[in-house]
Amino acid sequence: MPEAQVSVATPKQQRPTTEETSLITGSEAIAVACKLADVDVITAYPIRPYDTVMQYVAKLVSNGELDCEYIVAESEHSQFEIVKHASAVGARVFCGSSGVGWMYAFEALTVTPALRIPMVAMVGNRALDDPGAFGVEHNDALAVRDLGWQLVWVDSPQEALDTALIAYRVAEDRRVFLPCAISCDGAFLTHSQALVKIPSQEKVNAFLPRYNRGDLLLHPDNPITIAPQVNEDWLMEIRRQNAAAMERSSTVIREAYADFEKIFGRKYGNPFFEEYQTDDADVVLIGMGTLSNPVRVAIRQMRELGQKVGFVRLRWFRPFAAQELAATLGRFKAVGVIDRDFSLGSPYASGVLATEVRAAMYPAAKRPPVVGFICGLGGREVTVPDVKRMTNSIYLAAEGKPQPGTQWIGLRE
Amino acid sequence: MSRLFAVEIVYRGIFQKTLAKNIGRAIVLAAHREGKPGITFGRYGDSPERNGIPAKNFAIVATDDLTLEEGMAKYEPKEVDVTIAVDDTLCKGVESWAWYGLQPINRLTKPGGTLIVTSHESPETLIGMTHRKEHPYQLAIVRGTPSFSGLWVYKDDHSDVRILGAIAKVLPDLFSLASVQQAIRDEWDSELKATSALRAYERTSTVTVQPTQGDPEKPYEFVMPKWTEMREGIAIPSIARGGAMTDPTNGKSGGFRPERNPTFKKFTTRTMRPVVNFDTCIKCTLCWLQCPDSCFDVTPDGLYDANMQACCGCGVCEAVCPVDKCVTMVNEAQFSDNASQWEMWRKDKQGYHGWLESKIANRPERSHGFRYRGQYEEQVPEMLEIAKEG
Numbered sequence: 001m002p003e004a005q006v007s008v009a010t011p012k013q014q015r016p017t018t019e020e021t022s023l024i025t026g027s028e029a030i031a032v033a034c035k036l037a038d039v040d041v042i043t044a045y046p047i048r049p050y051d052t053v054m055q056y057v058a059k060l061v062s063n064g065e066l067d068c069e070y071i072v073a074e075s076e077h078s079q080f081e082i083v084k085h086a087s088a089v090g091a092r093v094f095c096g097s098s099g100v101g102w103m104y105a106f107e108a109l110t111v112t113p114a115l116r117i118p119m120v121a122m123v124g125n126r127a128l129d130d131p132g133a134f135g136v137e138h139n140d141a142l143a144v145r146d147l148g149w150q151l152v153w154v155d156s157p158q159e160a161l162d163t164a165l166i167a168y169r170v171a172e173d174r175r176v177f178l179p180c181a182i183s184c185d186g187a188f189l190t191h192s193q194a195l196v197k198i199p200s201q202e203k204v205n206a207f208l209p210r211y212n213r214g215d216l217l218l219h220p221d222n223p224i225t226i227a228p229q230v231n232e233d234w235l236m237e238i239r240r241q242n243a244a245a246m247e248r249s250s251t252v253i254r255e256a257y258a259d260f261e262k263i264f265g266r267k268y269g270n271p272f273f274e275e276y277q278t279d280d281a282d283v284v285l286i287g288m289g290t291l292s293n294p295v296r297v298a299i300r301q302m303r304e305l306g307q308k309v310g311f312v313r314l315r316w317f318r319p320f321a322a323q324e325l326a327a328t329l330g331r332f333k334a335v336g337v338i339d340r341d342f343s344l345g346s347p348y349a350s351g352v353l354a355t356e357v358r359a360a361m362y363p364a365a366k367r368p369p370v371v372g373f374i375c376g377l378g379g380r381e382v383t384v385p386d387v388k389r390m391t392n393s394i395y396l397a398a399e400g401k402p403q404p405g406t407q408w409i410g411l412r413e
Numbered sequence: 414m415s416r417l418f419a420v421e422i423v424y425r426g427i428f429q430k431t432l433a434k435n436i437g438r439a440i441v442l443a444a445h446r447e448g449k450p451g452i453t454f455g456r457y458g459d460s461p462e463r464n465g466i467p468a469k470n471f472a473i474v475a476t477d478d479l480t481l482e483e484g485m486a487k488y489e490p491k492e493v494d495v496t497i498a499v500d501d502t503l504c505k506g507v508e509s510w511a512w513y514g515l516q517p518i519n520r521l522t523k524p525g526g527t528l529i530v531t532s533h534e535s536p537e538t539l540i541g542m543t544h545r546k547e548h549p550y551q552l553a554i555v556r557g558t559p560s561f562s563g564l565w566v567y568k569d570d571h572s573d574v575r576i577l578g579a580i581a582k583v584l585p586d587l588f589s590l591a592s593v594q595q596a597i598r599d600e601w602d603s604e605l606k607a608t609s610a611l612r613a614y615e616r617t618s619t620v621t622v623q624p625t626q627g628d629p630e631k632p633y634e635f636v637m638p639k640w641t642e643m644r645e646g647i648a649i650p651s652i653a654r655g656g657a658m659t660d661p662t663n664g665k666s667g668g669f670r671p672e673r674n675p676t677f678k679k680f681t682t683r684t685m686r687p688v689v690n691f692d693t694c695i696k697c698t699l700c701w702l703q704c705p706d707s708c709f710d711v712t713p714d715g716l717y718d719a720n721m722q723a724c725c726g727c728g729v730c731e732a733v734c735p736v737d738k739c740v741t742m743v744n745e746a747q748f749s750d751n752a753s754q755w756e757m758w759r760k761d762k763q764g765y766h767g768w769l770e771s772k773i774a775n776r777p778e779r780s781h782g783f784r785y786r787g788q789y790e791e792q793v794p795e796m797l798e799i800a801k802e803g
Contacts, residue, residue, distance in 0.1 A: 023438055023445075023453070048461065131647045134457065187457035188488060193438065194452045195445060294486040300479075379457065381488050412639045 024196050026189035027052035029157040030096075030122045030182065032196075033164030035066045036204040040091035043071045043079040047101035048134050049190035050124035054096070076101045080108035080119075087117045088218040088226060092168065092211045095119055098186065099126035102140045112179045113148025113242065115226055116216065118171035119179040120164065125289070125340075126186045127378045135379015136186040138288065138341040142317070142352050148242050150180040150249055151318040153288040157196045160184055162266060163315075165199075165208060169256045172211045175248045185340075187379055188290035199264050207263045250319045272321035274313045275328070277303065281310030283394040284329065286357065287338035288314045291375070291382040295338070298387035309391050314353070322360035329357070330366030333398035336390050340376045348372060348405030369397040372406040386410045415480040418444070418451075418587045419490035420580065421521055422470040422497045423507055425559070425684070426462030429499050430455075432562035433470040435573045435600075436497065440472035440580065443588040443596040449474050450481045456489065459509050462564075465682045465725065467507035474587060493521045494584055497576055500559035500684060501532035502745040504542040506632075508681040514633030515681060517544030524548030527583040527619060531555045531572055534746055536620050542746065545627040551619035555579050558795075559684070570793050571609040574601075578613030590614050635676065660713045662759050667713030673723050679706065680751065683726030685742040687719050688772050691758045691765075693739045700730035700740060712755050721751035743772045 024032065030053050034042065044054035060066035069086070073079035076097050083093035097105060102123055112119055127137040141151055150171065154160045160182065167180040184190050218226060230238070250272075257271040268274070276292075277299055278284060285295055292313045299309045312328065329335045339351020346355050354372030361367050373390050376382040386409045397403045420440055424433040437453035444451050451474035459468035471490060475481035484490065498504060498518055506515040519528050525548070530539055532554050539552065560572035574597050581590040588596075594607040655671035687700075694716055701709040701717045708723035709730075719730065726745065734740040758765040 023441055025454075049457075134460075187454075191457055191460075192452050192454040193441070195441075195450065293482060297483050297486040384486055412637060413641065 020197060021195050022198050023193050024157060025052060025191055025193050026154070026157040026160040026184045027122070027124065027191070028056045028193075029161035029196050030164050030184070031056035031060060032198060033161045034068075034094045035060050036199065036201060037092065037094075037165060037168050037208055039066070039068050039094045041069045041071070041083055041086035042094045043073050043082045044095075045073045045076050045079040045097070045101065047076070047098045047126075048124070049126060049184075049186040050096045050098040050101065050122060052190050053122050053124070057094075076105035077108055080105040080112065080121075083119055084108060084112050084115065084117050087119055088115065088213070088216075090211065090213050090217050090219070092172070093119050094121070096122035096124065098124040099140050100129045103128065103143065106143070109144050109149070110147050111227070114238070116177035116242070116245065117179055118168075118173075118177050118211070120167045120171055121179065121181045122164075123181050123183045124186050124190045125183050133378045134186060135377075136188065136289070136340060137377050137379075138183065138339075138352070141181055141183045142341055144181070145318055145352070148178050148246060149318060150176075150178055150246075150316070151183065152180065152316050153183045153314065155185075155189070155290045155292045155313065157189065157192075157194045158266075159268075160189065161196060161198070162260065162264070162268070165204060166253075166256045166260055168211075169208050169259075170249060170252050172209075173252045173256075174212070174214060176245050176252050177216070178242070178245050178249060183289065185290040188293075197266075203263050207259060246319055250321065253316065253319070270324075272314070272316045273325060273328070274315065276311040276313065278310030278312065278328075278331075280308055281332055282308045283334045283336070283391065283398050284310040284312055284332040285336045285338060285387070285390060285394070286312040286314060286329070286353070287340070288317065288353065289340060291338060291340060294382050294384050295387050298384040298391070301384065302388060302391060307391065307395070317353075317356075320356060320360065323364075325357070326361045326364035329361060330364050330368065332368055334368050334394045335361075335370045336373060336394040336397075337370060338373045338375050338382070338390065340382075342374055342377065350374075350406045354406065369403070371397050371403045373409050374406060375409040380410055383410065415476045416586070417476075417480050417484045418449075418472075418474040418584070419484065419493040419521075420472045420474075420495045420497065420584075420587075421490070421493045422472075422499065423503050423518060424468055424470065424499045425464075425503075425561075425563075425682075426459060426466040426468040427464050428561045428563040429559070430462060430468070430564050431567055432499055432560055432573055433468070435562070436499075436576055437470045437472045439573065439577050439593065439596050439600055440587070441474060442600060443577065443581075443593040444474040446592040446595055447588055449476055449588075450478050451475065452481070452485060456509070463682075464727075465684065466679075467503055467509055467681055469507075469509070490521065492523045492526075494523055494526050494587070495580060496522045496526070496528045497580075498528065498530045499572065499576070501530050501534055501539060501542075502559075502684045503681070504530060504539050505628075505745070506544060506681050508678065513635035513637075514676055515678065517546070517632055519543060519546050519550060520632070522546065522550050525550060527551040527553055528622075529553045529555060529576060529579050529583065531557045531559055531576070532746075533558065538746065540622055540626050541628065541749065543622075543627050544632060545624060545629055546622070547624050549621050549623050551583065552622050553579055553583055553617050553619045555613055555617070568793060571606060571797060574606045574610040575613035578610035579617040581610070582614045582617040583619060633676070658710055658712055660759060661756050665713050668711040668715070670710040670720070671707055673720075678722045679725055680722055683724060683745050685726045685728065686721060686724060686745055686748060687726075687728070687730050687740045688743050688769055689717070689719060689754055690736075690739050690741075690769060691716050691755060692762070693736050695736055695739075697735060699733040699735065703729050703733045705729060710753075710755075716755060718753055718755035720753070721748075738773075741773050747772055747775065 123141040127133040337354040350372040441451035456469035653672040709717040
């Protein structure tokens with residue numbers, strides 16, 4: 001028996017690995033993507049559940065695996081301002097926050113897309129205070145939905161890693177130059193370790209070109225001033241430019257996913273939304289994030305009883321693939337929208353997604369009834385029985401029995 | 414035949430966080446070697462962790478991806494094949510802030526499942542500390558001092574791999590010894606640790622705990638109100654102020670006992686408790702003043718009685734007390750109730766002194782974190798010796 005060793009050595013597993021498969025959380029997967037993307041400047045300010053990303057980034061930096069400026073700011077507002085400026089001078093940047101931390105950065109969040117800064121951020125979705133709560137709600141990320149942020153939701157650590165790489169590719173495309181926030185459900189994704197395939201650096205390099213800010217680079221050799229004060233003579237044109245960039249983003253997203261599949265061999269199909277057992281479905285549910293897990297399980301169980309239910313998991317909320325989604329949802333007899341968020345006083349007292357889905361479907365040729373559900377707020381589990389209850393209501397809507405515009409599911413009442 | 418496996422690791426927050434995380438990871442990696450997919454996660458509601466507060470880590474493994482997804486559809490498993498308590502005082506029950514009162518350590522243990530405890534105590538002592546369960550289950554003891562391989566320091570005393578070896582013994586369908594040894598070699602690059610797992614595997618035996626055995630206390634039950642029954646504006650009633658205490662020997666009223674939260678008592682955080690020699694107390698107030706949990710009741714005769722419903726066992730009172738051996742911290746496993754020491758002393762001073770001396774005399778070393786410089790260096794070889802000798 002070898003001699004007992006007294007040491008404070010870090011176990012091997014705590015050193016991030018580059019082996020092909022790694023047991024990591026969704027947050028750690030995002031940090032690994034930062035490393036693979038060779039990000040230049042990362043700012044951090046702790047708030048749960050996003051802080052798990054900054055912890056892992058800090059480890060990568062201290063272990064010498066990631067060479068970047070790692071700046072712990074004194075607040076979220078500065079955190080987002082610092083990377084905004086770094087991006088303007090040509091640095092690839094990463095940032096992130098959660099819940100009210102994201103809200104504290106709100107001013108910086110508004111100026112970032114306006115200045116066409118291709119920042120990539122991770123939002124560890126968390127309920128907004130008060131009450132202080134850590135569980136997932138999507139209202140934090142959705143708060144910036146009108147500003148020019150591209151917003152994408154993922155449902156597994158693997159998809160988190162892959163989408164972060166795609167996000168850089170899309171955001172930094174000169175046709176786009178808009179920030180992108182990747183939403184990861186607090187707890188279910190940020191704190192759960194799963195086996196993730198880590199792509200090789202060579203493939204990442206082939207997929208992701210260097211960030212080139214071109215004519216917008218803030219540099220003495222390229223004398224420009226950004227963000228001057230303007231009056232009413234200028235603002236509409238500026239907004240229209242940014243709207244055009246967001247419109248172009250859809251095309252760039254498609255290209256990026258096609259290239260991703262070619263280079264990495266992992267298929268995501270339609271980038272904007274994923275369909276599950278929809279081919280022969282009578283009715284369909286739609287939602288975002290990790291609630292996909294209980295929904296898929298419930299669908300398999302309901303199908304054993306002959307109920308033909310499908311599921312559409314929306315990935316990209318901005319840009320919103322309205323026409324395509326409306327055409328898809330029009331194939332079914334009724335649609336149920338699951339919102340892990342709320343929009344108080346909105347049409348039919350709905351969640352945000354339900355309102356968007358109804359708006360998207362209005363011009364469509366086929367408009368099945370849309371039933372809204374608010375579910376899983378504050379980290380409450382969306383359970384298999386919850387999904388079955390929702391499905392029963394959609395079936396009634398499909399049979400022409402009017403359903404309430406919005407139902408709260410899993411509420412103690 | 415598809416099957417879902419669930420293991421929970423119950424641990425002392427912060428002090429044992431890394432230990433629990435390592436065990437969860439190694440379970441998933443060992444099962445992965447046999448082609449079983451899995452995930453592992455800490456109980457989200459426990460974080461941010463506080464020193465010593467019971468917390469949980471889970472490992473969910475399945476024979477195939479679809480079955481795993483069924484397991485993942487419930488964020489926390491409703492029952493587990495194996496419950497691991499990496500500190501024997503957790504057998505008295507656990508109370509995380511989101512659990513609405515004290516819950517038995519074996520609450521999620523399946524009928525016929527196994528509770529694995531790291532302890533120097535006998536099975537009888539541990540069963541006595543543990544709540545009764547309506548179904549029989551197995552108890553396995555991995556001999557050792559509770560490991561504090563936590564956030565601040567990684568104490569590599571092999572508790573992690575010894576528990577993994579024990580799991581391979583009690584639940585061979587989850588993973589074999591060979592698989593877990595290989596996972597250990599991959600994770601830690603240590604043949605010594607793989608050998609420790611083997612030793613634990615060879616030594617692990619279980620005893621069956623019957624429904625008639627254990628602490629008969631009925632766990633606290635809490636019914637959550639409907640949304641229409643809750644006060645608006647996120648307002649909740651606060652705890653009342655408290656009032657005088659009564660002397661059990663003469664009915665005299667006086668002093669002050671703060672009212673405490675009846676649904677969140679916190680004492681399952683405790684791994685050691687203070688015992689007080691009231692005869693040498695000089696009433697300096699330092700323990701009462703410094704206690705971070707305001708656990709001291711002021712008695713009618715001006716003494717300070719550590720209330721065991723509120724004491725978290727931090728040891729600050731022992732540290733600040735200016736009188737030699739007036740306050741002494743003692744292993745929590747030695748006590749079976751939370752009765753008032755002061756009342757015991759008032760009723761029978763001689764009896765109390767006999768009790769006090771016996772508790773202090775039989776005081777096995779028990780750390781809650783590191784209490785003196787060099788303790789870590791002392792304890793690691795000691796634990797490795799236990800691993801070697803069994």
